[in-house]
Amino acid sequence: MRPTTLVRLALAGTRTDTVRVALTAFSACLAVLAMLAAATVIAIPTFHDNGNNRSPQYRNALLAEAGLRPGVVVALVLLTIPVLALAAQCARLGAPARDRRLAAIRLAGGTPPQAVAIAATETGMASALGSVAGLGLYLGGRQVLHRPGADGMLALPTDVLPSMWALAAITAGLPLVAALVAVALMRRVAVTPFGVVRRARTGRPKPWPGVLLAVGVGIGAAIFPLYRRFEGLPSALMLLLAFLALLLATVGTVTGTGWISHWTGRMLHRFGRGPAALLAARRLMADPWSGSRILSALLGCLVFAGGAAGVRASFAAEFDLREEMGRQDAAARGEPYYPQDTDFYFRAFDLINVAVAVALIVAAGGLVVALAESIVSRRRAYAALVATGVPRGTLARAVLWQSLAPAVQAVALALAVGWALSYGIFHEVQASGPVVCTAEGCPQGPRIVRSVPVPLDDLALYGAGAAAVLLAVVGVGLLFLRASTALEELRV
Structure with a gap:
């Protein structure tokens, strides 16, 4: 198949296909902008100013302080996770019509590899359009936002530019990765002249994810004892262990x-009352993996949010202990106490909170697309249930049960896992006690050790925000239910 023919077949389709390509390109554009911004922060030069690593040309301490810039980079990288998940969900929009088009190509003589290449080219081309648009917006935004103040200081790092290799790798790498992911996702798909058949998983989910959880949390809990036991270990190894723990x-x-969806379905099937709970139970048991596909971006953000809440609680506990010891020390010396300004430390955590909030909003868009696609793809089954006398309200409650019952448990688990990772590393704070001077001198005060409290307020806030997002998503998804339960859908 010639490349021109491949591109023409990949971009052909109806208005739904056009919307799918546009949404995929928009998601790729957002992801490229976030990655280019992170690369720009990494490229900021650092100068040694009286023993401090700083970049004095920036007004914001998050950019000026070299020690705070990794937090900015992590926040920007965090934003790419739900955006990429949104792109994956948008790629499924209008999938039945695309499946019929691929089946027609197979009926006309196309081979299975050619059909897979057409689907992968569509995703790659849409991502390439978004990547080029994102690069253009990035380069244009640098010129527009480059506004030094009266003191010559900048609000954003518009004076630096990542290397050409970094720009090329980000711009060209995203479409390539998107195309490879599209090929990988179709490994369980058989494109035949009679339609597209997806080989579904059979059997109940295995509990091996619990092993990954235990290993990840165990590695996180071992980092601090290893650091205290072997003081000569390089910091790069500690960071690698922390990243491995977070990943696992x-x-x-x-x-x-x-696994949560499967056992939630079993419990609903055993103890549920009413047809809505029983319908949701059977659906959860039939396809328990749909939750992991739909909620992946949201849960990834919440794991990071739980960890950030734990680290913030550690900083707050350490500053409170230092201030308490400082006040006692000043009182023992008969000197006034001047508290340390720690606001700029917490501004870094505020930036992470903003990144988590934006990530939740973007993840909500992906959830809406996924839920709407799942409802539309099962419209014949829903229409058949309505035709046999099942009220639409019962179906709506079944969708509500199916969406929220496993999701609420998964949200609580994600927050708990994120906090457990941070608590394993930052579970206690230490400070020197007040110095008591005697005739023999002024010996060092005793070492005070305190445990870091559980940040229940922050965790509850993140949990409430995730629950609100889930409720809003289900509410929007139910708007597609009435159109999908029309009796005419029986002939689709």
């Missing part, structure tokens, strides 16, 4: 949603 715990949480 996040994968275990996301994939564990299938």
Whole structure:
């Protein structure tokens, strides 16, 4: 198949296909902007100013302080996770019509690899359009936002530019990765002249995600004892262990949603009352992995949010202990006490909170697309239930049960796992006690050790925000239910 023919077949379709390509390109554009912003922060040069690593040309301490810039980079990278998940969900929009088009191509003589290549080219081309648009917006935004103040200081790092290799890798790498992911996702798909058949998983989910969770949390809990035991260990190794712990715990949480959905369905089937709960139970038991596919971005954000809440609680406990010891020390010396300004430390955590909030909003868009697609794809089954006398209200309650029952448990698990990771590393704070001077001198005060409290307020806030997002998503998804239960859908 010639490349021009491949591109023409990939971009052909109806208005739904056009919307799918546009949404995928928009998601890729947002992801490229976030990654380019992170690369820009990494490229900021650092100068040694009286022993401090700083970049004095920036007005914001989060950019000027070299020690705070990794938090900014992590927040920007965090934003790419739900955006990429949104792109994956948008790629499923209008899938039945695309499946029929691929089946027609197979009926006309196309081979299975050619059909897969057409689907992958569509995703890759849409991502390439979004990547180029994102690069253009980034380069244009640098010129528009480059506004030095009267003191010559900048609000944003518009004076630096990542290397050409970094720009090329980000711009060209995202479409390539998107195309490869599209090919990987179709490994369980058989494109035949009679339609597209997806080989569904059989059997109940295995509990191996719990092993990943235990290993990830265990590695996180071992980092601090290793650091105290072997003081000569390089910091890069500690960061690698922390990243490995976060990765394993996040994968275990996301994939564990299938196990949660399966057992939630079993409990609903055993103890549920009413047709709505029983319908939701059978659906959860029939396809327990749909939750992990739909909630992956949201749960990944919540694991990070739980960890950030734990780290923030650790900083707050340490500053409170230092201030208490400082006041006692000043009182013992008979000197006034001047508290330390720690606001700029917490501004970094505020930035992470903003990133989590934006990520939740973007993840909500992906959830809406996924829920709407799942309702539309099962419209014949819903229409058949309505035709046999099942009220639409019962179906709406069944969708509500199916969406929220496993999701609420998964949200609580994600927050608990994120907090457990941070608590394993930052579970206690230490400070020197007040100095008491005697005739023999002024010996060092005793070492005070306190445990970091559980940040219940922050965790409850994140949980309430995730619950509100889930309720809003289900409410929007139910708007598609009435159109999908029309009796005419029996002939679709």
